[in-house]
Amino acid sequence: MSGTVVSAVGLERTYGSGETATRALTGASLDLAAGELVVVRGPSGSGKTTLLNLTGGLDRPDGGSLAIMGTDVTAATPADWVQLRRSTIGYVFQAFALIPHLSAAENIELPLRVIGTPVAERDARVAELLDAVDLGAHANQRPSELSGGQQQRVGIARALANRPKLLIADEPTGQLDSLTAESMMALISRLVHEQGVAAIVSTHDPKMSAAADRVVELHDGVLGVRPHGRHLA
Numbered sequence: 281m282s283g284t285v286v287s288a289v290g291l292e293r294t295y296g297s298g299e300t301a302t303r304a305l306t307g308a309s310l311d312l313a314a315g316e317l318v319v320v321r322g323p324s325g326s327g328k329t330t331l332l333n334l335t336g337g338l339d340r341p342d343g344g345s346l347a348i349m350g351t352d353v354t355a356a357t358p359a360d361w362v363q364l365r366r367s368t369i370g371y372v373f374q375a376f377a378l379i380p381h382l383s384a385a386e387n388i389e390l391p392l393r394v395i396g397t398p399v400a401e402r403d404a405r406v407a408e409l410l411d412a413v414d415l416g417a418h419a420n421q422r423p424s425e426l427s428g429g430q431q432q433r434v435g436i437a438r439a440l441a442n443r444p445k446l447l448i449a450d451e452p453t454g455q456l457d458s459l460t461a462e463s464m465m466a467l468i469s470r471l472v473h474e475q476g477v478a479a480i481v482s483t484h485d486p487k488m489s490a491a492a493d494r495v496v497e498l499h500d501g502v503l504g505v506r507p508h509g510r511h512l513a
């Protein structure tokens with residue numbers, strides 16, 4: 281299908297082996313389209329991080345297949361995969377993961393430096409992103425001088441710097457108060473739609489699903505099945 285950014289079929293991941301093995305993900309299949317925000321919901325330990333790490337290529341599945349932009353990444357060499365990751369995927373982290381001694385603008389600029397974007401183009405893109413996340417007035421401040429919500433907006437801008445096709449955000453609102461968290465999800469949703477990025481965002485908070493185009497639920501490593509006798513909504 282055109283517009284398909286991620287096609288995951290039957291992903292499996294087991295940690296450890298023998299008696300202590302944990303089957304973290306079982307037969308997970310998921311498609312993500314350009315411009316679509318999918319929220320993955322589920323209690324702690326249900327496999328959300330595992331699913332996002334596999335989808336974003338930070339870990340490899342034990343079974344199943346994963347294609348990103350039509351490339352079968354389960355068959356790619358590690359070097360090809362790093363290349364694809366850098367040019368195609370942006371990551372947002374729960375703990376922001378900003379570089380403390382760099383300003384907001386410099387943090388956003390970093391991925392552009394890594395791929396050797398020319399200075400003028402870099403400057404223009406950083407200004408555009410600061411504007412998109414409403415941080416123009418805070419460009420020169422360091423992370424410690426920004427609120428949690430502002431830091432996560434820097435994190436989102438940085439993730440989008442290289443114009444990724446896929447945005448992976450693992451509990452991006454986990455360290456924010458609920459009001460800030462809701463506005464962060466709305467921001468991610470707006471940027472995903474404006475920039476035509478496919479996004480997969482995990483949360484354990486049901487309230488964070490409002491901004492999603494689609495919500496999938498994980499329970500004990502199984503996607504989309506509601507647990508018996510337990511209410512997740």
Ligand code: ADP
Nearest residue numbers: 295296302304323324325326327328329330331
């Ligand atoms: P969630 O993100 O929903 O909290 P995770 O994907 O982190 O869930 O974890 C799913 C299951 O896999 C849990 O039982 C967890 O304890 C286990 N797990 C996760 N990472 C590891 C690991 N590196 N080694 C062993 N078990 C792990």
